[in-house]
Amino acid sequence: MRMTKFLLILLSFSIVTACGSPIEENMSRKVGDFSATTQNGESIHLPEDLHGNYWIIDFFFTSCKTVCPPMTGNLSRLQSRLEKENLDTKIISISVDPSHDQPKVLKKFSEQYQADYSRWSFLTGYSFEDVKELSIKSFQSPVSNIENSDQVAHGTRFFLVTPEGKVIKRYKGTKAEEIDQIIEDLKKLKQS
Numbered sequence: 001m002r003m004t005k006f007l008l009i010l011l012s013f014s015i016v017t018a019c020g021s022p023i024e025e026n027m028s029r030k031v032g033d034f035s036a037t038t039q040n041g042e043s044i045h046l047p048e049d050l051h052g053n054y055w056i057i058d059f060f061f062t063s064c065k066t067v068c069p070p071m072t073g074n075l076s077r078l079q080s081r082l083e084k085e086n087l088d089t090k091i092i093s094i095s096v097d098p099s100h101d102q103p104k105v106l107k108k109f110s111e112q113y114q115a116d117y118s119r120w121s122f123l124t125g126y127s128f129e130d131v132k133e134l135s136i137k138s139f140q141s142p143v144s145n146i147e148n149s150d151q152v153a154h155g156t157r158f159f160l161v162t163p164e165g166k167v168i169k170r171y172k173g174t175k176a177e178e179i180d181q182i183i184e185d186l187k188k189l190k191q192s
Contacts, residue, residue, distance in 0.1 A: 021168065022188040027159070029167040031138045036094070037125030039106035040117060046092070047165030054186060055090040055161045058173055059135055059143065059154045061097035062109040067156045071173040075158070076113040078179050079120055087186050091120040096131055096143050096152045098124045139167060160185065 031047040038044055058075065060068040075091055082089050093110075095101035101109075106122040115122070132143040141155030160169040160182065169185065171178040 022192040023169065023185040025168045027140070027167050027170055029138055029140065031161055031165045031167060032134055034130070034134050034138075035126065036123035037103055038117075039103050039110050039115075039122040039124075041103045043125075044121060044123065047161070050090055050092070050161070050163075051165065052163045053088065053090050054163060054189065055092055056182065057092040057094065057139070057159045057161060058157070059094050059096050059131070059139075059141065061095050061152055061154075062101050062105055063097065063150060065151065067174055070176075071156060071158075072113050074173060074176055074179060075120070076115070077176065078158075078182060079114075079116060081179060081183050082119065082186075083116070085183055085187070087183070087190065089119075089186055092123060093120070094123045094131060094134070096128070096135070096154045098126055098128060098131060100150075139170075158182065162189075 033048075034046040036044050036046070056075070056078065058071055060071060062068075072093070075093065079091060082091075095106065101124045103124060106124055110117075110120070110122050128145070135141045135143045135154065139155070139157070139159055141157060143152065143154045146153055156173045157170040158173045158178065159167050160171070161167050171182055
């Protein structure tokens with residue numbers, strides 16, 4: 001009787017483990033439908049246009065004086081690592097200041113970070129309310145205007161999204177060492 005009970009527990013554990021993710025997930029959200037324009041003036045629709053790809057997403061704006069430069073620098077390093085590791089993963093940077101960050105502004109900004117547009121897109125072309133809603137509902141990341149300022153308060157996380165458009169993990173975007181964790185997680189996901 002004890003042996004049977006032990007085997008049932010072992011079997012249950014094996015089934016749960018087999019169905020689980022190969023990485024430690026800390027989120028479970030679906031990316032809502034979102035239409036935007038890239039730095040090249042092309043239309044993009046999330047999540048459908050990225051279906052079939054893993055992607056990393058962040059929220060930023062080009063005139064940010066605090067967290068955006070280190071975050072974007074970290075994404076530039078991530079872009080290099082993805083290429084080096086041969087990981088087909090997209091990077092999406094969504095502006096939280098769409099009235100200022102028009103495609104030409106995004107293009108000039110992104111060139112400073114050696115963006116490879118086949119892998120990394122910078123988005124605009126929506127209202128502030130639309131990006132605020134996407135950030136809060138899909139990524140649990142608040143966005144708000146700062147009174148009497150040209151700055152916008154936003155989260156500093158990078159988010160890992162599955163090929164099906166599900167947000168499964170967040171990382172600290174201002175921490176360079178998080179790039180190693182993102183690469184490790186993507187390798188595990190690609191192997192599973």
